[in-house]
Amino acid sequence: QVQLVESGGGLVQAGGSLRLSCAATGRTFSSYTMGWFRQAPGKEREFVAAIFKSGTITAYADSVKGRFTISRDSAKSTLYLQMNSLKPDDTAVYYCAAAAAAGPSVVSSPLWYDYWGQGTQVTVSS
Numbered sequence: 001q002v003q004l005v006e007s008g009g010g011l012v013q014a015g016g017s018l019r020l021s022c023a024a025t026g027r028t029f030s031s032y033t034m035g036w037f038r039q040a041p042g043k044e045r046e047f048v049a050a051i052f053k054s055g056t057i058t059a060y061a062d063s064v065k066g067r068f069t070i071s072r073d074s075a076k077s078t079l080y081l082q083m084n085s086l087k088p089d090d091t092a093v094y095y096c097a098a099a100a101a102a103g104p105s106v107v108s109s110p111l112w113y114d115y116w117g118q119g120t121q122v123t124v125s126s
Contacts, residue, residue: 002026002098002115009094009120016086016124022079022096022117029077033099036070036081037110038092038122047108048094049081059107063089086124093119 008020020036035050049070050059058070069082079096097113106112 004117006117006120011123017084020081024077030074033102034079040092050107095119
């Protein structure tokens with residue numbers, strides 16, 4: 001069992017930055033591939049970024065590539081998402097998730113993730 005708690009969301013103007021954090025407790029953090037997803041009102045949950053167990057391999061949605069950076073600190077059992085050059089279209093509830101067995105071909109599918117946080121709201125004003 002893994003418990004995930006997100007923080008760092010808020011209101012920011014377009015072009016600004018935010019850093020999301022996801023604190024993990026429970027089973028060994030380094031055993032999981034970690035991901036960030038987001039869900040805007042009336043839309044399906046969509047993949048944002050993922051980082052594999054090694055911490056050196058990452059994957060990003062095309063919509064955030066070059067603007068967002070995912071990272072993890074195993075010593076602190078914490079996942080991060082640095083978001084720069086934010087756009088109004090980035091407005092959503094952001095969720096972190098942990099997957100015990102998600103390979104590169106499926107890491108963008110929420111179906112492969114076993115544990116989810118409660119989400120943190122990110123609002124980008126124009």
